[in-house]
Amino acid sequence: MKKKLLLFALTAGFFSIANAQTALNFDGTNDYIQTTSQGVLGTSNRTFEAWVYVSPTASASNLCISDYGVNASGSRNTFLVTGTRALSFVSGGTNGNISSNANDITPGVWTHVAFVLDSGTGYLYIDGLQVGTGNLSGVNTPTGNEMIKIGNRVTGSNIYFNGSIADFRVWNVARTQIEIQNDMDAQYCSLPTGLVDYYKLNEGAANVDNSIITSINDIVGTTDTGTLNGFTLTGTASNYVTGPNLALNGIDNGATNNNGILTATQTGATYQWVDCDNGNAIISGENAQTFSPTANGNYAVNVTLNGCTVVSNCIQVTTLSSSSFDFDNKITIYPNPVTSIFNLNLEETYESVSVKVINSLGQVVVTQSYSNTNQVLQEIDFGSGVYFVEITTNTGEKAVKRIIKQ
The missing domain is CATH 2.60.40.10 (Immunoglobulins)
Known part of the structure; x- marks a missing residue:
């Protein structure tokens, strides 16, 4: 046996399942995410990236991917798809806007989009190709204003996104075109330098009841969470849906x-x-x-x-492994079946011994440590059934024994 x-x-x-990328679908009416991240401030270099899927039925209006700051000249960071389906970044005021050509974004198709601010010059990328550039020397995002929103603008105008968004990233560096191209088709598992916010938007399963989920995770850390607003989180819209096919990096x-x-x-x-x-x-x-x-x-x-x-x-x-095999053979456990207390005989004395009792669902129900002993008396005050006892010593030896609780 x-x-x-x-x-x-x-x-x-x-x-x-964890490898399958899901996305959040925004209904274009009242769905958005309010994060607790302040974004990149001042005139500092920055990069925004996301995968977007514009709904084929979306009206010919602006669709906000993300925004933060304040609705004033040079002070907001509105990353959007325009009503003519161009990709655009708007900071407001003179020299605060750049856009790609109309119809650069195709509805009904997953598309990677990126914005880069590099020493006062802005760049737009679609699927890794540069589609726009311009002078953004007026960008200067002040502190103490609205945190990053995904799917809507900062206060002053509602421009809800209509479609789906996945893998939203914020960097405090100006990413190069090569860097964008190399990494856009993969989720990060090891976090690169300069990545300050990373919302994968895959907390739920596609097209099922996800109503228990109220917030999203920032993979970079635990502080910059995001609260879901307006989402129904059931069905095939305003819910988690199937996202782009991304590898793991x-x-x-x-x-x-x-x-x-x-x-x-x-x-x-x-x-x-x-x-x-x-x-x-x-x-x-x-x-x-x-x-x-x-x-x-x-x-x-x-x-x-x-x-x-x-x-x-x-x-x-x-x-x-000889150590694993020998240690397993040394251990005797009795009585078995057990009513309330069992004895572990280890044959030799160990400086420390850890004992875990695990039920048939894989849940650890007892964790106990013992010192300078070769024998352990362990109580098992639980319902009848099959349990497993994991024994680990300070020398790294480990064994697992099966017991039956009457």
Whole structure:
């Protein structure tokens, strides 16, 4: 019998959902997002990027992608699609506006758009191609005014977006055309220097009831959140919808096998090891960067970083880690079945021992630490059923035992 712990309720297919890009659909009437980000201020260089899908039924009016600042000359940052379907940036006043040509934005098609302010000169890009430039030396965004809005203008005029927006980014640097082209088709998993706000707009699932969601996340940090306003969050409009097909950029899905010890290559992430031979079932409690299987087979790891989740290739294990195998064989657990208290005999004394009890849903119901012991008495005061006991020592040895609670 295999000595590894498997839970079949979740498969790797669950994790792959995180890779699918969703977007937010704006109804053009009252939908917008109010963030807590002040944006880039003063005359500093900046870049805005987003994927937009203009509704084919949108009226011939201006559609605001984002805005912040104040409705005064040189003081706002209105990034929009015009009524003639040009891409435009408006700061207001003399030398405060630039636009592309009419009909540069095609309704009904996902399009990448970008605005760059570089030392007083503005540039517009559509799908990585420069479509407009001009003098924006008058841009000077003051502090203490309206935070970034997505899908509507700052106070003074409502210009609601009609369509969908995904992967909205704000930078405090002037991105080059090459940089825009290289990264526009991918979501960031490792955050680049200069990225100050990153709203993926993928908190919900497409075309289902997402009414429980009231805010969006800024992947760069936890402080600059966004509140959803006006969205119904059900059905196929004013809700999360299918977004553009974007790859993942900057996350390593590699894993290595060193004499039966598996290690995910990506550092600083969260991990979930799965059993490829059992439909990619998750292996409960195996959430570290390294994993020592207690049975030969094929294993993979789901790696999550900054909202991105990727899965490694399956790795064949034919030689077990001697430490994992020996430690597992040392441990005895009794009585089993157990009524209320079970005994763990570790055979030798360890400086510290961590014991977790995990239920059949993969939930940790007990976490306890012990010092300088070779024997543990552990209470299990829960309902009857199957539980799993994970034992980890200060020397890095780990084993999992199955028990039955009467």
